[in-house]
Amino acid sequence: MTREIKLTTALTDEDVSSLRTGDKVLLSGKVYTARDAAHKRLFTELEQGLNPPFSMQGAVIYYVGPTPAPPGRVIGSAGPTTSSRMDVYTPRLHSLGVKATIGKGRRGEEVKKSLMEHKAVYFGATGGAGALLSRCITGSRVLAYEDLGPEAVRELEIRDFPLLVVNDSYGGELYVRVDS
Amino acid sequence: MRSIDAREIAFQVSRMVVEANVSLPPDVLRALEAAFESEDHSAGREILAQLLENARLAGETGLPLCQDTGLAVFFIEMGCECRIEGDLYKAINDGVRLGYKKGYLRSSVCHPLTRRNTGDNTPAVVHMDLVPGDRMIIRFMPKGGGSENMSGAAMLTPAQGWEGIKRFVLQRIAQAGPNPCPPGVVGVGIGGSFDQAPILAKKALFRPLDRDHDDPEVASLEKELLQAVNALGIGPMGMGGRTTALGVKMEMAPCHIASLPVAVNIQCHSSRHKEVIL
Numbered sequence: 001m002t003r004e005i006k007l008t009t010a011l012t013d014e015d016v017s018s019l020r021t022g023d024k025v026l027l028s029g030k031v032y033t034a035r036d037a038a039h040k041r042l043f044t045e046l047e048q049g050l051n052p053p054f055s056m057q058g059a060v061i062y063y064v065g066p067t068p069a070p071p072g073r074v075i076g077s078a079g080p081t082t083s084s085r086m087d088v089y090t091p092r093l094h095s096l097g098v099k100a101t102i103g104k105g106r107r108g109e110e111v112k113k114s115l116m117e118h119k120a121v122y123f124g125a126t127g128g129a130g131a132l133l134s135r136c137i138t139g140s141r142v143l144a145y146e147d148l149g150p151e152a153v154r155e156l157e158i159r160d161f162p163l164l165v166v167n168d169s170y171g172g173e174l175y176v177r178v179d180s
Numbered sequence: 181m182r183s184i185d186a187r188e189i190a191f192q193v194s195r196m197v198v199e200a201n202v203s204l205p206p207d208v209l210r211a212l213e214a215a216f217e218s219e220d221h222s223a224g225r226e227i228l229a230q231l232l233e234n235a236r237l238a239g240e241t242g243l244p245l246c247q248d249t250g251l252a253v254f255f256i257e258m259g260c261e262c263r264i265e266g267d268l269y270k271a272i273n274d275g276v277r278l279g280y281k282k283g284y285l286r287s288s289v290c291h292p293l294t295r296r297n298t299g300d301n302t303p304a305v306v307h308m309d310l311v312p313g314d315r316m317i318i319r320f321m322p323k324g325g326g327s328e329n330m331s332g333a334a335m336l337t338p339a340q341g342w343e344g345i346k347r348f349v350l351q352r353i354a355q356a357g358p359n360p361c362p363p364g365v366v367g368v369g370i371g372g373s374f375d376q377a378p379i380l381a382k383k384a385l386f387r388p389l390d391r392d393h394d395d396p397e398v399a400s401l402e403k404e405l406l407q408a409v410n411a412l413g414i415g416p417m418g419m420g421g422r423t424t425a426l427g428v429k430m431e432m433a434p435c436h437i438a439s440l441p442v443a444v445n446i447q448c449h450s451s452r453h454k455e456v457i458l
Contacts, residue, residue, distance in 0.1 A: 002222075037295055067247050067286040076284055077238075077247040082326045082359050104417065105326070105359035126230050127326065127361040127417060128450045130247040131238040149297045150247075150286045164223075164419075175418040178354040 010058030011099035021172025026160040031060040037151040053144035056097035063103035065150035077130030080104040094118035123163040136161040182314040186266025193275025198283030200454035207388040215423040224421025249285040250322025252304035261314035321453040330356035333443035358418020361448035369443040372433035381445035384429035
Protein backbone atom coordinates (compact mmCIF):
# COMPACT_ATOMS: atom_id res chain seq x y z
CA MET A 1 0.00 0.00 0.00
CA THR A 2 1.48 3.34 -1.06
CA ARG A 3 1.66 5.87 1.75
CA GLU A 4 1.42 9.59 1.13
CA ILE A 5 3.58 11.69 3.43
CA LYS A 6 3.85 15.48 3.67
CA LEU A 7 7.30 16.81 4.56
CA THR A 8 8.87 20.23 4.85
CA THR A 9 12.55 21.07 4.37
CA ALA A 10 15.10 21.17 5.92
CA LEU A 11 14.89 17.40 6.48
CA THR A 12 15.91 15.77 9.74
CA ASP A 13 17.27 12.28 10.47
CA GLU A 14 13.81 11.43 11.80
CA ASP A 15 12.15 12.51 8.54
CA VAL A 16 14.55 10.34 6.56
CA SER A 17 14.19 7.34 8.89
CA SER A 18 10.43 7.42 8.49
CA LEU A 19 10.63 7.04 4.70
CA ARG A 20 10.52 3.75 2.82
CA THR A 21 11.05 2.95 -0.84
CA GLY A 22 7.75 3.39 -2.69
CA ASP A 23 6.39 6.08 -0.36
CA LYS A 24 4.77 9.03 -2.06
CA VAL A 25 6.01 12.32 -0.64
CA LEU A 26 4.60 15.83 -1.10
CA LEU A 27 7.57 18.06 -0.31
CA SER A 28 7.34 21.73 0.65
CA GLY A 29 9.88 24.36 1.62
CA LYS A 30 13.21 25.32 0.09
CA VAL A 31 15.27 23.13 -2.22
CA TYR A 32 18.49 23.98 -4.08
CA THR A 33 19.08 23.30 -7.76
CA ALA A 34 22.38 21.94 -9.00
CA ARG A 35 23.33 19.80 -11.96
CA ASP A 36 26.58 18.90 -13.72
CA ALA A 37 28.37 22.26 -14.00
CA ALA A 38 27.20 23.56 -10.59
CA HIS A 39 28.41 20.39 -8.86
CA LYS A 40 31.78 20.69 -10.55
CA ARG A 41 32.22 24.30 -9.47
CA LEU A 42 30.91 23.63 -5.96
CA PHE A 43 33.54 20.92 -5.50
CA THR A 44 36.32 23.15 -6.79
CA GLU A 45 35.25 25.81 -4.28
CA LEU A 46 34.99 23.31 -1.42
CA GLU A 47 38.55 22.23 -2.16
CA GLN A 48 39.61 25.87 -1.97
CA GLY A 49 38.03 26.04 1.49
CA LEU A 50 35.18 28.33 0.41
CA ASN A 51 31.71 28.13 1.93
CA PRO A 52 29.00 26.51 -0.21
CA PRO A 53 26.26 28.86 -1.54
CA PHE A 54 23.66 27.29 0.78
CA SER A 55 23.67 25.52 4.12
CA MET A 56 24.09 21.78 3.62
CA GLN A 57 22.48 20.86 6.96
CA GLY A 58 19.32 18.94 6.09
CA ALA A 59 19.42 20.35 2.57
CA VAL A 60 17.59 18.90 -0.42
CA ILE A 61 19.27 19.18 -3.82
CA TYR A 62 17.13 19.08 -6.97
CA TYR A 63 18.88 18.04 -10.20
CA VAL A 64 17.21 20.43 -12.61
CA GLY A 65 18.03 23.01 -15.24
CA PRO A 66 14.75 24.87 -15.73
CA THR A 67 13.66 26.73 -18.84
CA PRO A 68 13.61 30.55 -18.47
CA ALA A 69 10.55 31.99 -16.72
CA PRO A 70 8.12 33.54 -19.20
CA PRO A 71 6.51 36.84 -18.09
CA GLY A 72 4.10 36.33 -15.20
CA ARG A 73 5.61 33.05 -13.99
CA VAL A 74 8.27 32.37 -11.36
CA ILE A 75 9.93 29.62 -13.40
CA GLY A 76 9.55 27.76 -16.69
CA SER A 77 9.38 24.02 -17.21
CA ALA A 78 11.28 22.33 -14.38
CA GLY A 79 11.44 18.53 -14.32
CA PRO A 80 14.34 16.35 -13.12
CA THR A 81 17.46 15.42 -15.06
CA THR A 82 19.26 12.04 -14.92
CA SER A 83 20.80 11.66 -11.46
CA SER A 84 23.57 9.16 -12.18
CA ARG A 85 25.80 11.85 -13.66
CA MET A 86 25.98 13.38 -10.17
CA ASP A 87 26.84 10.05 -8.47
CA VAL A 88 30.51 10.99 -8.16
CA TYR A 89 29.63 14.01 -6.03
CA THR A 90 26.74 12.74 -3.91
CA PRO A 91 28.45 10.78 -1.06
CA ARG A 92 30.61 13.80 -0.14
CA LEU A 93 27.52 16.04 -0.10
CA HIS A 94 25.75 13.52 2.17
CA SER A 95 28.73 13.67 4.51
CA LEU A 96 28.33 17.46 4.65
CA GLY A 97 24.70 17.18 5.72
CA VAL A 98 22.62 16.89 2.52
CA LYS A 99 19.62 14.72 3.41
CA ALA A 100 17.99 14.21 0.03
CA THR A 101 18.51 14.51 -3.70
CA ILE A 102 15.76 14.70 -6.32
CA GLY A 103 16.21 13.43 -9.87
CA LYS A 104 15.32 10.59 -12.20
CA GLY A 105 16.94 7.27 -13.00
CA ARG A 106 19.13 4.81 -11.13
CA ARG A 107 21.86 5.66 -8.64
CA GLY A 108 25.18 3.83 -8.41
CA GLU A 109 26.20 1.46 -5.63
CA GLU A 110 28.38 4.12 -3.93
CA VAL A 111 25.39 6.42 -3.59
CA LYS A 112 23.15 3.66 -2.24
CA LYS A 113 25.80 2.82 0.37
CA SER A 114 26.13 6.48 1.24
CA LEU A 115 22.35 6.81 1.73
CA MET A 116 22.52 4.12 4.41
CA GLU A 117 25.71 5.41 5.97
CA HIS A 118 24.60 9.05 6.23
CA LYS A 119 20.88 8.48 6.64
CA ALA A 120 19.75 10.16 3.46
CA VAL A 121 17.17 9.47 0.78
CA TYR A 122 16.87 9.64 -3.02
CA PHE A 123 13.60 10.92 -4.44
CA GLY A 124 12.38 10.40 -7.99
CA ALA A 125 10.27 13.01 -9.76
CA THR A 126 8.55 12.25 -13.07
CA GLY A 127 10.94 12.92 -15.95
CA GLY A 128 9.49 14.86 -18.84
CA ALA A 129 6.69 16.35 -16.73
CA GLY A 130 8.31 19.78 -16.47
CA ALA A 131 5.15 21.79 -17.13
CA LEU A 132 3.25 19.82 -14.48
CA LEU A 133 6.00 20.11 -11.84
CA SER A 134 6.40 23.83 -12.55
CA ARG A 135 2.99 24.36 -10.91
CA CYS A 136 4.41 23.22 -7.54
CA ILE A 137 7.20 25.82 -7.61
CA THR A 138 6.14 29.08 -6.01
CA GLY A 139 9.44 30.96 -5.89
CA SER A 140 12.85 30.95 -7.55
CA ARG A 141 15.99 33.03 -7.18
CA VAL A 142 19.55 32.54 -8.35
CA LEU A 143 21.88 31.98 -5.39
CA ALA A 144 25.19 31.43 -7.16
CA TYR A 145 27.01 30.75 -10.43
CA GLU A 146 24.66 32.90 -12.51
CA ASP A 147 27.07 32.68 -15.44
CA LEU A 148 26.18 28.99 -15.77
CA GLY A 149 22.76 30.03 -17.11
CA PRO A 150 20.36 27.08 -16.82
CA GLU A 151 22.93 25.35 -14.60
CA ALA A 152 23.10 28.13 -11.99
CA VAL A 153 22.35 27.27 -8.35
CA ARG A 154 18.82 28.41 -7.51
CA GLU A 155 16.83 28.43 -4.33
CA LEU A 156 13.36 27.15 -5.16
CA GLU A 157 10.33 27.48 -2.95
CA ILE A 158 8.15 24.42 -3.54
CA ARG A 159 4.71 23.41 -2.33
CA ASP A 160 3.44 19.82 -2.29
CA PHE A 161 6.00 18.81 -4.90
CA PRO A 162 5.13 15.18 -5.85
CA LEU A 163 7.95 12.68 -5.30
CA LEU A 164 8.48 8.96 -4.90
CA VAL A 165 11.08 7.48 -2.56
CA VAL A 166 13.30 5.55 -4.97
CA ASN A 167 16.14 4.64 -2.58
CA ASP A 168 15.51 4.84 1.16
CA SER A 169 18.13 4.76 3.94
CA TYR A 170 17.68 1.00 4.39
CA GLY A 171 18.88 -0.22 0.99
CA GLY A 172 15.49 -0.23 -0.75
CA GLU A 173 15.19 0.25 -4.53
CA LEU A 174 12.06 1.15 -6.46
CA TYR A 175 13.16 0.64 -10.07
CA VAL A 176 12.49 -2.64 -11.80
CA ARG A 177 15.63 -4.77 -12.17
CA VAL A 178 16.07 -6.14 -15.67
CA ASP A 179 18.65 -8.75 -16.59
CA SER A 180 20.60 -7.62 -19.61
CA MET B 181 14.81 26.67 -60.53
CA ARG B 182 12.68 27.78 -57.61
CA SER B 183 14.16 30.29 -55.26
CA ILE B 184 13.71 30.26 -51.47
CA ASP B 185 14.67 33.26 -49.35
CA ALA B 186 16.95 32.31 -46.43
CA ARG B 187 15.01 34.77 -44.26
CA GLU B 188 11.84 32.74 -44.82
CA ILE B 189 13.75 29.63 -43.67
CA ALA B 190 14.91 31.42 -40.50
CA PHE B 191 11.34 32.55 -39.80
CA GLN B 192 9.87 29.07 -40.28
CA VAL B 193 12.58 27.52 -38.09
CA SER B 194 12.00 30.06 -35.31
CA ARG B 195 8.33 29.07 -35.23
CA MET B 196 8.75 25.32 -35.50
CA VAL B 197 11.28 25.05 -32.65
CA VAL B 198 8.77 26.61 -30.26
CA GLU B 199 5.76 24.62 -31.48
CA ALA B 200 7.68 21.33 -31.30
CA ASN B 201 8.66 22.01 -27.69
CA VAL B 202 5.17 22.87 -26.50
CA SER B 203 2.90 20.33 -28.20
CA LEU B 204 3.34 16.62 -28.76
CA PRO B 205 2.69 15.23 -32.24
CA PRO B 206 -0.85 13.74 -32.38
CA ASP B 207 0.45 10.19 -32.98
CA VAL B 208 2.59 10.37 -29.81
CA LEU B 209 -0.31 11.69 -27.76
CA ARG B 210 -2.54 8.87 -29.07
CA ALA B 211 0.14 6.29 -28.23
CA LEU B 212 0.45 7.64 -24.66
CA GLU B 213 -3.35 7.54 -24.28
CA ALA B 214 -3.44 3.94 -25.56
CA ALA B 215 -0.60 3.01 -23.17
CA PHE B 216 -2.56 4.54 -20.27
CA GLU B 217 -5.69 2.59 -21.24
CA SER B 218 -3.86 -0.73 -21.39
CA GLU B 219 -1.58 -0.26 -18.34
CA ASP B 220 -2.56 -2.40 -15.38
CA HIS B 221 0.51 -1.69 -13.26
CA SER B 222 -0.53 1.04 -10.80
CA ALA B 223 2.75 3.03 -10.66
CA GLY B 224 3.11 2.91 -14.45
CA ARG B 225 -0.49 3.98 -14.89
CA GLU B 226 -0.01 6.95 -12.58
CA ILE B 227 3.10 8.07 -14.47
CA LEU B 228 1.21 7.90 -17.79
CA ALA B 229 -1.64 9.93 -16.29
CA GLN B 230 0.92 12.57 -15.24
CA LEU B 231 2.40 12.68 -18.73
CA LEU B 232 -1.01 13.21 -20.32
CA GLU B 233 -1.77 15.92 -17.78
CA ASN B 234 1.64 17.47 -18.48
CA ALA B 235 0.88 17.60 -22.22
CA ARG B 236 -2.47 19.25 -21.51
CA LEU B 237 -0.88 21.81 -19.18
CA ALA B 238 1.90 22.64 -21.66
CA GLY B 239 -0.75 23.37 -24.29
CA GLU B 240 -2.73 25.47 -21.86
CA THR B 241 0.19 27.51 -20.44
CA GLY B 242 2.56 27.55 -23.41
CA LEU B 243 5.31 26.14 -21.18
CA PRO B 244 7.64 23.60 -22.79
CA LEU B 245 6.65 19.96 -22.23
CA CYS B 246 10.07 19.31 -20.72
CA GLN B 247 12.80 21.57 -19.33
CA ASP B 248 15.22 19.78 -21.65
CA THR B 249 14.28 21.59 -24.83
CA GLY B 250 17.03 19.70 -26.55
CA LEU B 251 19.89 19.92 -28.93
CA ALA B 252 18.34 21.30 -32.15
CA VAL B 253 18.56 18.49 -34.71
CA PHE B 254 17.43 19.02 -38.30
CA PHE B 255 16.99 16.66 -41.23
CA ILE B 256 16.53 18.62 -44.41
CA GLU B 257 15.40 17.28 -47.76
CA MET B 258 16.45 19.77 -50.37
CA GLY B 259 15.00 19.54 -53.84
CA CYS B 260 17.71 19.84 -56.50
CA GLU B 261 15.58 22.43 -58.26
CA CYS B 262 15.65 24.77 -55.23
CA ARG B 263 18.01 27.70 -54.98
CA ILE B 264 18.59 29.31 -51.58
CA GLU B 265 18.90 33.09 -51.64
CA GLY B 266 21.36 33.53 -48.77
CA ASP B 267 23.22 31.29 -46.31
CA LEU B 268 21.20 28.20 -45.42
CA TYR B 269 23.14 27.12 -42.31
CA LYS B 270 23.15 30.67 -40.98
CA ALA B 271 19.40 30.90 -41.57
CA ILE B 272 18.79 27.71 -39.58
CA ASN B 273 20.94 28.89 -36.68
CA ASP B 274 19.32 32.34 -36.76
CA GLY B 275 15.93 30.64 -36.55
CA VAL B 276 17.05 28.48 -33.62
CA ARG B 277 18.52 31.50 -31.80
CA LEU B 278 15.36 33.57 -32.26
CA GLY B 279 12.90 30.76 -31.52
CA TYR B 280 14.68 29.59 -28.34
CA LYS B 281 14.78 33.18 -27.06
CA LYS B 282 11.21 34.14 -27.93
CA GLY B 283 9.81 30.81 -26.77
CA TYR B 284 11.64 30.91 -23.39
CA LEU B 285 13.32 27.62 -24.24
CA ARG B 286 16.46 26.43 -22.49
CA SER B 287 19.92 26.87 -23.96
CA SER B 288 21.37 23.41 -23.62
CA VAL B 289 24.46 23.59 -25.82
CA CYS B 290 28.01 24.01 -24.52
CA HIS B 291 31.67 23.61 -25.46
CA PRO B 292 32.52 19.91 -24.99
CA LEU B 293 35.58 20.56 -22.83
CA THR B 294 35.22 23.96 -21.15
CA ARG B 295 31.44 23.26 -20.80
CA ARG B 296 30.78 26.95 -21.47
CA ASN B 297 27.17 27.40 -22.58
CA THR B 298 26.85 29.00 -26.02
CA GLY B 299 23.86 30.88 -24.58
CA ASP B 300 21.46 30.57 -27.52
CA ASN B 301 21.21 26.82 -28.18
CA THR B 302 23.27 27.06 -31.36
CA PRO B 303 24.86 25.53 -33.28
CA ALA B 304 22.18 23.19 -34.56
CA VAL B 305 23.00 19.73 -35.91
CA VAL B 306 21.97 19.69 -39.57
CA HIS B 307 21.71 16.63 -41.82
CA MET B 308 21.05 17.36 -45.46
CA ASP B 309 19.78 15.15 -48.27
CA LEU B 310 19.51 16.23 -51.87
CA VAL B 311 16.35 14.89 -53.50
CA PRO B 312 14.65 15.37 -56.89
CA GLY B 313 12.09 18.18 -57.23
CA ASP B 314 11.71 21.78 -56.13
CA ARG B 315 10.44 21.40 -52.57
CA MET B 316 12.35 21.82 -49.36
CA ILE B 317 11.28 19.79 -46.32
CA ILE B 318 12.62 20.84 -42.91
CA ARG B 319 12.24 18.31 -40.11
CA PHE B 320 13.16 19.37 -36.59
CA MET B 321 13.64 17.40 -33.38
CA PRO B 322 14.66 18.89 -30.03
CA LYS B 323 16.73 15.95 -28.77
CA GLY B 324 17.01 15.52 -25.01
CA GLY B 325 20.31 14.59 -23.39
CA GLY B 326 19.03 11.91 -21.03
CA SER B 327 17.78 9.64 -23.79
CA GLU B 328 20.64 10.51 -26.16
CA ASN B 329 23.14 9.41 -23.47
CA MET B 330 21.57 5.94 -23.38
CA SER B 331 22.01 5.42 -27.14
CA GLY B 332 24.79 3.38 -28.67
CA ALA B 333 26.28 1.73 -31.72
CA ALA B 334 28.18 -1.48 -32.44
CA MET B 335 29.96 -3.15 -35.32
CA LEU B 336 28.50 -6.66 -35.28
CA THR B 337 29.66 -9.55 -37.43
CA PRO B 338 27.60 -10.86 -40.35
CA ALA B 339 27.29 -14.17 -38.46
CA GLN B 340 25.45 -12.44 -35.61
CA GLY B 341 22.69 -11.33 -37.99
CA TRP B 342 19.21 -10.34 -36.84
CA GLU B 343 19.52 -12.25 -33.55
CA GLY B 344 22.67 -10.26 -32.74
CA ILE B 345 20.95 -6.99 -33.59
CA LYS B 346 17.99 -7.87 -31.42
CA ARG B 347 20.24 -8.81 -28.49
CA PHE B 348 22.21 -5.57 -28.82
CA VAL B 349 19.06 -3.40 -28.84
CA LEU B 350 17.51 -5.23 -25.88
CA GLN B 351 20.75 -4.95 -23.91
CA ARG B 352 20.86 -1.21 -24.47
CA ILE B 353 17.25 -0.78 -23.37
CA ALA B 354 17.72 -3.00 -20.31
CA GLN B 355 20.88 -1.16 -19.24
CA ALA B 356 19.23 2.20 -19.82
CA GLY B 357 16.32 1.23 -17.54
CA PRO B 358 14.56 4.34 -16.20
CA ASN B 359 17.22 6.84 -17.39
CA PRO B 360 15.94 7.73 -20.90
CA CYS B 361 12.38 8.49 -19.62
CA PRO B 362 10.46 5.49 -20.95
CA PRO B 363 8.11 4.75 -22.62
CA GLY B 364 9.76 6.38 -25.62
CA VAL B 365 10.61 5.49 -29.17
CA VAL B 366 13.50 3.23 -30.17
CA GLY B 367 15.20 4.19 -33.42
CA VAL B 368 17.34 1.45 -34.94
CA GLY B 369 19.76 1.97 -37.81
CA ILE B 370 21.05 -1.16 -39.48
CA GLY B 371 23.78 -1.35 -42.09
CA GLY B 372 25.59 1.37 -43.98
CA SER B 373 28.95 2.39 -42.56
CA PHE B 374 30.18 3.17 -39.03
CA ASP B 375 28.91 6.76 -39.39
CA GLN B 376 25.72 6.02 -41.32
CA ALA B 377 24.00 3.61 -38.90
CA PRO B 378 23.43 6.21 -36.11
CA ILE B 379 22.07 8.72 -38.63
CA LEU B 380 19.61 6.09 -39.88
CA ALA B 381 18.62 5.39 -36.26
CA LYS B 382 17.90 9.06 -35.63
CA LYS B 383 16.06 9.48 -38.93
CA ALA B 384 13.83 6.55 -37.99
CA LEU B 385 12.56 8.52 -34.96
CA PHE B 386 10.75 10.95 -37.27
CA ARG B 387 8.39 8.32 -38.70
CA PRO B 388 4.88 8.66 -37.18
CA LEU B 389 4.24 5.92 -34.61
CA ASP B 390 1.14 4.74 -36.46
CA ARG B 391 2.94 4.37 -39.79
CA ASP B 392 4.58 1.04 -40.61
CA HIS B 393 7.79 0.69 -42.57
CA ASP B 394 7.13 0.56 -46.33
CA ASP B 395 8.79 -2.86 -46.53
CA PRO B 396 6.41 -5.35 -44.84
CA GLU B 397 9.33 -7.58 -43.80
CA VAL B 398 11.00 -4.71 -41.96
CA ALA B 399 7.62 -3.71 -40.49
CA SER B 400 7.24 -7.21 -39.07
CA LEU B 401 10.76 -7.10 -37.56
CA GLU B 402 9.87 -3.77 -35.92
CA LYS B 403 6.81 -5.38 -34.34
CA GLU B 404 8.85 -8.36 -33.15
CA LEU B 405 11.41 -6.05 -31.54
CA LEU B 406 8.75 -3.85 -29.94
CA GLN B 407 7.17 -6.90 -28.35
CA ALA B 408 10.55 -8.01 -26.97
CA VAL B 409 11.29 -4.51 -25.63
CA ASN B 410 7.94 -4.33 -23.85
CA ALA B 411 8.42 -7.84 -22.46
CA LEU B 412 11.38 -6.43 -20.47
CA GLY B 413 8.78 -4.90 -18.13
CA ILE B 414 10.73 -1.70 -17.38
CA GLY B 415 7.54 0.30 -17.78
CA PRO B 416 6.83 4.03 -17.56
CA MET B 417 9.80 5.81 -15.88
CA GLY B 418 11.19 2.39 -14.92
CA MET B 419 8.50 1.75 -12.31
CA GLY B 420 7.32 -1.42 -14.04
CA GLY B 421 4.49 -1.97 -16.47
CA ARG B 422 3.42 -3.09 -19.92
CA THR B 423 4.80 -0.21 -21.96
CA THR B 424 8.56 0.28 -22.11
CA ALA B 425 8.47 1.70 -25.66
CA LEU B 426 5.70 3.31 -27.70
CA GLY B 427 7.32 2.14 -30.90
CA VAL B 428 10.38 0.67 -32.58
CA LYS B 429 11.31 2.25 -35.92
CA MET B 430 14.05 0.84 -38.14
CA GLU B 431 15.88 2.15 -41.17
CA MET B 432 18.33 0.08 -43.19
CA ALA B 433 21.07 0.56 -45.75
CA PRO B 434 23.32 -1.92 -47.57
CA CYS B 435 26.69 -2.47 -45.90
CA HIS B 436 30.14 -3.97 -46.53
CA ILE B 437 30.28 -7.79 -46.84
CA ALA B 438 32.50 -7.87 -43.71
CA SER B 439 30.29 -5.67 -41.53
CA LEU B 440 26.98 -5.39 -39.75
CA PRO B 441 26.80 -1.90 -38.22
CA VAL B 442 23.90 -1.34 -35.85
CA ALA B 443 22.91 1.75 -33.90
CA VAL B 444 20.13 2.40 -31.44
CA ASN B 445 19.00 5.94 -30.78
CA ILE B 446 16.64 6.13 -27.83
CA GLN B 447 14.01 8.85 -27.71
CA CYS B 448 12.10 9.72 -24.53
CA HIS B 449 8.30 9.67 -24.15
CA SER B 450 8.31 13.35 -25.09
CA SER B 451 8.99 12.39 -28.71
CA ARG B 452 8.83 15.89 -30.09
CA HIS B 453 9.29 16.71 -33.76
CA LYS B 454 7.86 18.97 -36.39
CA GLU B 455 7.91 19.26 -40.17
CA VAL B 456 7.60 22.24 -42.49
CA ILE B 457 7.42 22.07 -46.29
CA LEU B 458 8.60 25.08 -48.28
